[in-house]
Amino acid sequence: MSAPIVSCRALTKTYGQGDTAVQALRGVDFDAAAGEVVMLVGPSGCGKTTLLSVIAGVLDCDGGACQVLGHDLRGESAAAKTRLRRHGIGFVFQSFNLVPTLSVAENVAVPLLIQGEKRRLALERAREALVPVGLADKALALPAQLSGGQQQRVAIARAIVHQPPLIVCDEPTSALDHRTGDQVVALLRQLAQHHQCCLLVVTHDNRIFSYADRIAEMDDGHIVAIRDASPAIGS
Amino acid sequence: MLVMALRMLMGDRAKYLGIVIALAFTSFVMIQQPATFLGILRHTYGFITDVGVGDVWVMDPKARHLDDVKPMMDAELQRVRGIDGVEWAMPLYKGGIRARLDSGDFVQCQLVGIDETTLIGGPGRMVLGKLADLRQSDGIIVDAAAAQGQLAARADGSRRPLGLGESIELNEHRAQVVGTATASSNFQSMPTLYTTYARVKTFLPSERKLLSFVLVTVKPGEDAEKVAAEISRRTGLAAYTTQGFIDRSLRHFLGNTGMIINFAMSAGLGFLIGAFIAGQTFFNFTTDNLRHFGVMKAMGAGTAMLVRMILVQALYLGSMGFGLGAGAGAVMGFQLANVDPHLVFRLPWQLILGGGMAALTVIIVAALLAIRKVVRLEPAQVFKA
Numbered sequence: 074m075s076a077p078i079v080s081c082r083a084l085t086k087t088y089g090q091g092d093t094a095v096q097a098l099r100g101v102d103f104d105a106a107a108g109e110v111v112m113l114v115g116p117s118g119c120g121k122t123t124l125l126s127v128i129a130g131v132l133d134c135d136g137g138a139c140q141v142l143g144h145d146l147r148g149e150s151a152a153a154k155t156r157l158r159r160h161g162i163g164f165v166f167q168s169f170n171l172v173p174t175l176s177v178a179e180n181v182a183v184p185l186l187i188q189g190e191k192r193r194l195a196l197e198r199a200r201e202a203l204v205p206v207g208l209a210d211k212a213l214a215l216p217a218q219l220s221g222g223q224q225q226r227v228a229i230a231r232a233i234v235h236q237p238p239l240i241v242c243d244e245p246t247s248a249l250d251h252r253t254g255d256q257v258v259a260l261l262r263q264l265a266q267h268h269q270c271c272l273l274v275v276t277h278d279n280r281i282f283s284y285a286d287r288i289a290e291m292d293d294g295h296i297v298a299i300r301d302a303s304p305a306i307g308s
Numbered sequence: 309m310l311v312m313a314l315r316m317l318m319g320d321r322a323k324y325l326g327i328v329i330a331l332a333f334t335s336f337v338m339i340q341q342p343a344t345f346l347g348i349l350r351h352t353y354g355f356i357t358d359v360g361v362g363d364v365w366v367m368d369p370k371a372r373h374l375d376d377v378k379p380m381m382d383a384e385l386q387r388v389r390g391i392d393g394v395e396w397a398m399p400l401y402k403g404g405i406r407a408r409l410d411s412g413d414f415v416q417c418q419l420v421g422i423d424e425t426t427l428i429g430g431p432g433r434m435v436l437g438k439l440a441d442l443r444q445s446d447g448i449i450v451d452a453a454a455a456q457g458q459l460a461a462r463a464d465g466s467r468r469p470l471g472l473g474e475s476i477e478l479n480e481h482r483a484q485v486v487g488t489a490t491a492s493s494n495f496q497s498m499p500t501l502y503t504t505y506a507r508v509k510t511f512l513p514s515e516r517k518l519l520s521f522v523l524v525t526v527k528p529g530e531d532a533e534k535v536a537a538e539i540s541r542r543t544g545l546a547a548y549t550t551q552g553f554i555d556r557s558l559r560h561f562l563g564n565t566g567m568i569i570n571f572a573m574s575a576g577l578g579f580l581i582g583a584f585i586a587g588q589t590f591f592n593f594t595t596d597n598l599r600h601f602g603v604m605k606a607m608g609a610g611t612a613m614l615v616r617m618i619l620v621q622a623l624y625l626g627s628m629g630f631g632l633g634a635g636a637g638a639v640m641g642f643q644l645a646n647v648d649p650h651l652v653f654r655l656p657w658q659l660i661l662g663g664g665m666a667a668l669t670v671i672i673v674a675a676l677l678a679i680r681k682v683v684r685l686e687p688a689q690v691f692k693a
Contacts, residue, residue: 122691131606131687152610158687159608166690170603174319179312186309187609215319243691 078239078271079105079128083137086123097123099294100137105287107238110262110272112282112302115291121275122243124291128273129162129241130154142238159187163232163270165261167244169224171216177203177227178212184235202234203227205264222253226260233264240265242274246281258284309609313617314624316597323593330589331629332636334582334670338663339655340637341575346659347645347652348571352561353554354492355402355420355500359429362523363532365553366397366539369546373560374553375494377402379517380545387543388522393535395528398423400521401508407501408477411461417454418498419478421508421518429523430489431502436472437487442504446475448483451491454499478511493652579666586667587674590625594618594678598685606687614682622675623668630667634660 086098097120105111113121126132127139130146139146142161146154163184171180181199186192203209206226208219216224225245232240242261246254258274258281265272274285282288285302318324350357355374356365366388368378388397401421406414422429422442430439435452442449450459455470462468470476475484483503491500503511508518524547526535532549539547548556562569594601601614641653 126688126691129606131690155605155608155610157608158606162608164603164606164690166603170599170690172316172319172597172600174316175312179315183312183604184607186312187604187607187613192311 077104077140078107078109078142079103079273080140081124081128081137082139084124084127084134084139085136086120086127086132086134096294098127098134098137101291101294101296103128103289103296105271105273107271108266108269110265110274110284110286112274112276112285112288113291114276114279114282114288115297117277119291120294121291125241125243125273125275128239129164130158159184160235161237161239163235163237163240165225165228165232165240165242165245167247169216169221169228169248171224171227171231173216176213176215177208177219180216180227181230181234184231188235199230199234202230205267206230206260220253221249222257225249225253225257229257229261229264233268233270236268237270239271239273242272242276244276244278245274246276246278251280254278254281309613309617310620313620316600316617317593317621317624323596327586327589327593327625328628328632330582331586331625331667331671332633334579334586335630335633335663335667336637337575337578337582337633338637338666339634339659340641341578342659342663343637343641343653343655344651345571345575346654346656349558349561350652350654351493353557355418355494356550356554356557358432358492359400359523360432361428361525362398362550363526364524364536364539364547364549366522366524366536366543366545366547367520369540369544371546373557374402375496375557376560377520379403379515380519380522381517382519384519384543384545385522388524388539388545391535391539391542393526393530393538395525395530396426397522397524398426398428399505399519400429400523401505401518402520403508403512403518404498405478405501405511407459407483407499408480409459409461410463410474410476411465412463413461415458416496416498417478418494418496418500419508419511420500420502421505422502424504424506431491431500433490435488435490439487439489441486442502444484444486446482446484446507447486447503448476448478449487449489449502450485451500452488453491453493455485455488458499481511483511583666583670586629587670587677590622590671590674591678594621594675595681598681599690601682602685602687602690605682605685606690611683615679618675618679618682619672622671626668626671629671630664633667634663 081101081103084098084101088095115121127134128141144157178196178199181202182195185195200212203212206229208226262284282302288300288302289296290298368380370378385399403419405417405419407417408414427439441447459470460467470485472485475482526532536547536549638655644651645653
């Protein structure tokens with residue numbers, strides 16, 4: 074395995090206090106390396122999204138250690154975590170989360186603009202990022218003019234446009250039909266391997282498991298098993 | 309990202325136009341209502357500014373405001389002239405008189421009598437004729453709006469503007485129109501007629517005291533306040549600087565006329581309603597976009613960047629809304645005032661500035677409330693479907 078991008082040890086996270094407290098992570102150990110596709114799977118409420126949120130730096134853990142891209146997230150300030158997300162992490166969401174009033178290219182350019190890139194250059198790079206997802210001709214379209222699969226491909230272009238070493242995906246196929254979901258995950262895997270970035274995917278969808286290098290099964294706040302998978306497509 | 313913030317704003321045309329229209333409505337109310345209110349207030353002192361000359365107004369000490377005239381003896385004029393610091397002092401009559409028109413109708417008018425020699429206190433802007441023509445026998449100058457309106461009724465039932473050379477009856481005395489002039493409307497919307505102080509005695513022979521005011525100009529280098537105080541001390545009359553008399557008249561009407569307070573309340577209510585609509589609409593717009601701000605926050609946008617985005621949206625909307633609303637309010641107000649001189653509209657730069665500041669405050673407050681939500685937004689929420 075190449076250098077670890079993510080390394081979590083004895084990670085804990087509890088929501089609420091007292092009688093209403095819910096322990097979402099109960100000492101999770103987890104690693105992921107560059108160029109690797111890891112899927113977090115398990116029943117609803119098992120802690121997949123909480124683990125993904127902690128690794129993505131959008132949620133603080135209560136205990137344990139979490140190293141992401143060389144940063145110890147427990148010791149980092151909010152501003153440092155914001156910088157880490159800005160430069161180091163790409164996001165793909167279940168419901169796409171594209172801004173409906175911006176064009177496809179503008180949506181893809183958002184991470185670059187957040188980094189402070191000039192608008193013209195950002196849009197230029199956004200158009201380039203639309204080529205590998207097959208939507209170069211839709212740069213000026215609005216998200217509402219695209220199908221669900223196309224919108225998720227725009228979201229993928231947005232996640233890779235600034236070439237982050239880590240991409241986190243939350244249920245990227247749950248809003249798509251099987252065939253489209255298959256294409257989207259294949260594309261994600263292909264791009265992740267091309268850019269040598271680590272891809273963490275939270276999913277319920279066992280039809281896409283074959284695209285993973287490893288599958289981490291979670292239950293009740295623990296990782297109960299980590300197994301290698303046989304990718305459906307090779308690198 | 310700031311350009312992107314504006315693109316986000318304008319991308320949804322229906323919502324964008326809705327907010328702009330709401331803000332324009334607020335600004336319209338904020339400009340139009342107070343401007344009309346200021347116009348009405350001007351009625352209470354318009355005569356003073358129309359006179360245009362004189363530093364100090366001297367009157368009976370019991371006179372409370374411009375229309376509350378307590379006539380004085382003519383001898384008071386000479387007493388005022390004898391005070392140190394007085395450059396010159398002129399008599400001024402202001403009172404009511406009934407005019408009988410060609411049609412036989414009676415119209416209550418405001419009669420102004422000015423010094424025959426200097427014609428000081430006459431109307432500022434003549435429309436027809438010359439001010440000096442007032443010296444002609446039976447001459448009067450009529451306010452131009454009344455000549456076309458209240459005084460235009462004819463014996464044959466028609467209405468024709470009262471023109472030069474025509475006559476009306478004042479207290480059974482013939483008065484010949486020698487000119488028309490622009491005059492501010494008074495609070496009772498009565499036509500204003502100008503004549504000489506001496507001729508007032510012809511029109512009102514039964515009055516023993518006719519001197520309403522003494523208009524005083526102080527000598528160069530003298531302080532008007534001090535001269536006014538000296539006149540009061542030496543004569544026992546009330547003397548106010550021009551601005552002091554305007555303030556006194558305004559205070560009286562504000563304190564004693566329910567209509568003005570009611571109008572001010574209605575203007576204030578209009579502002580509050582407009583402000584609420586505009587603020588609520590912008591707040592809703594931002595909260596509708598909360599998810600997108602959350603996504604940007606997750607992607608690494610700092611709170612300061614999101615705050616700047618919302619403020620840019622707010623400032624842009626504020627400028628657009630205020631520009632359109634204030635512009636529409638001003639155009640409508642001035643157009644209506646041109647059509648009917650009794651409809652008053654006064655739009656000083658202070659009101660435009662104040663309206664702009666108020667519109668800005670409304671939108672900034674709404675933006676701050678929205679910003680509060682954005683600042684508190686947890687980026688982890690974006691993972692909830």
